[in-house]
């Protein structure tokens with residue numbers, strides 16, 4: 104009894120309500136997943152036992168095992184090993200019972216639960232009483248469990264419908280899934296500004312349907328792109344975004360882990376002959392090729408989520424791409440690190456480009472014209488620190504903001520809100536031009552001061568509005584998997600004030616001989 108009582112006290116997440124009548128011991132606990140994004144494998148239920156409990160005659164204890172459902176086998180690749188991971192199921196008949204819930208074939212740390220299938224919370228750490236087993240006391244009869252905060256197909260269609268009402272969005276059906284569900288693309292830009300001269304960015308998310316954090320991450324990016332905020336306005340003026348939030352709707356609806364309902368892993372479906380290519384990937388390829396005829400994408404972001412408890416890009420090695428492409432991906436990675444506490448240099452990951460992936464397919468066609476890279480969010484906690492912050496829709500939105508800042512700085516999309524000035528366009532006496540292979544910098548070169556006090560003048564365009572601007576300089580650091588906090592980042596230099604609209608000349612003086620200089624960034628902080 105003491106054991107039961109102490110367990111009850113530890114259940115912070117799901118609170119046991121002691122009041123109420125005895126449950127009907129004959130009522131069976133049932134499990135189901137016949138809803139949008141629901142998923143469960145085999146369930147095994149043991150007979151209910153009754154244990155003595157404080158303040159009542161006894162408590163029913165039900166042991167049940169629910170497996171994560173294994174994805175269907177790939178019909179074209181017998182060597183592909185089907186995965187399990189995702190679970191999202193509903194238990195009924197659980198009120199005032201203690202549940203010993205074992206989910207053996209997936210990672211089980213702090214899953215999410217809900218009483219209504221709409222509002223979900225992460226369970227407290229104490230609910231995991233031993234590996235793969237939760238102890239839960241339910242206060243209502245129905246209880247949902249999910250691997251991560253679910254992002255349903257219904258949420259996708261509701262949001263897409265809402266976004267399509269924005270004057271900055273054109274919503275297009277680009278094809279149909281294997282199950283006949285429309286694949287939706289949003290084109291986000293400012294229609295008042297001609298598309299000629301704008302940068303092109305493509306983002307798709309969650310080809311692996313269990314990777315719901317990627318969907319929350321992208322949702323927040325889209326919300327920010329459509330917001331009535333200065334930087335959002337600049338991003339829309341300078342960029343055409345092509346966004347496919349849900350390229351695998353059958354996988355999302357059916358609650359698969361990594362495949363479509365046919366067992367196809369869309370992530371590795373890019374180099375198959377057309378006759379064997381899934382309709383989903385065929386639609387993405389068709390559209391990317393069509394758009395590239397006009398102008399290849401500058402950046403393609405492929406948003407995923409990984410089991411490992413940190414976020415990262417999969418940066419392609421220079422050997423499998425090129426030194427220049429490697430440098431630009433490392434720059435995007437370093438910029439992202441600089442804008443968020445949730446990504447660290449030691450978490451950077453590297454991979455070999457392969458034509459079976461979207462990135463390899465794009466590289467073969469567009470080479471250095473298109474920077475294509477996968478970004479992984481995570482499900483559990485950041486920075487490999489379980490004592491730190493756990494992943495939520497809120498901090499994924501913060502990460503989305505960082506992703507947009509990094510993209511803005513990489514492609515100089517921020518207009519007068521985040522103006523990038525590279526030193527390449529400028530002359531400067533007392534400076535040596537360098538293009539070291541082992542440093543990370545913007546463009547093709549950076550400068551090194553020959554002596555202390557060497558001056559370098561940056562010029563901003565005449566259209567720069569009046570205002571207060573924070574000024575940062577890029578510190579070109581090691582082009583390496585690991586770098587220290589002081590390098591490969593924007594270093595603040597101070598604030599400059601523009602009284603009137605007009606050209607701005609900004610003079611930098613070397614602090615010492617050897618002082619490196621590369622791009623500077625002007626961030627507008629207020630109107631003057």
Ligand SMILES: [Zn+2]
Nearest residue numbers: 311314407408
């Ligand atoms: Zn993935």
